Amino acid sequence: MSKFQSSAFVASVVGAALMTGAASAQTAAPAANVPAASVANAPPTGAPVAKAQKKVKKKAQKKAQKKVTSSVVVVVTNSRSVALSELDATPSGGTLPNTIVSNLAPGQKRSVTVATVKACVFNLHGAYADGSSTDSTSVDLCKDQNVNLVE
Numbered sequence: 569m570s571k572f573q574s575s576a577f578v579a580s581v582v583g584a585a586l587m588t589g590a591a592s593a594q595t596a597a598p599a600a601n602v603p604a605a606s607v608a609n610a611p612p613t614g615a616p617v618a619k620a621q622k623k624v625k626k627k628a629q630k631k632a633q634k635k636v637t638s639s640v641v642v643v644v645t646n647s648r649s650v651a652l653s654e655l656d657a658t659p660s661g662g663t664l665p666n667t668i669v670s671n672l673a674p675g676q677k678r679s680v681t682v683a684t685v686k687a688c689v690f691n692l693h694g695a696y697a698d699g700s701s702t703d704s705t706s707v708d709l710c711k712d713q714n715v716n717l718v719e
Contacts (some may be wrong), residue, residue: 610686642709644673645716651697652717659681660689660706682709 646652652672656665668680682690688710694702694717702717709715 570602573704623660639681640684640688640709640713641679642668642682642713642715643677643679644669644672645677646674647716648696649674649719650700653695653697654662655715655717656693657690657709658693659687660691666694684710 582671644652644655651674652669654667655669655672657668658665666683669678670684672678689706689708691709692702692715696702704715707715
């Protein structure tokens with residue numbers, strides 16, 4: 569075998585070993601007698617891993633926050649002598665109302681969950697069985713979780 573052929577053979581064996589995982593780089597821990605300057609200039613071990621783990625945790629927390637919608641439980645009381653047909657809540661500055669209560673008899677209470685994803689301030693519109701209605705603007709449902717509908 570010529571010198572070139574033996575070198576090619578060795579290179580192919582080493583390459584095959586590396587591809588199959590039979591060989592891997594070996595590193596030893598720094599010796600105790602290594603000067604402090606060379607160790608001080610070395611990057612801290614585990615720091616990149618810790619940073620990567622923090623980033624993964626932050627991303628997971630952000631995803632969890634996006635999936636979980638904020639809400640508040642509100643107690644609606646109909647203190648009027650007429651049945652409440654429907655109570656709509658529209659986020660302040662919004663245009664799409666959301667019906668939060670319907671068919672609430674006089675003197676009755678009902679607990680409802682209201683989504684407060686963007687804000688807690690709502691405009692409320694109540695419609696009654698006799699055709700009358702009521703409006704309350706800028707109601708902070710996070711602060712006052714009781715809505716009492718009166719005459």
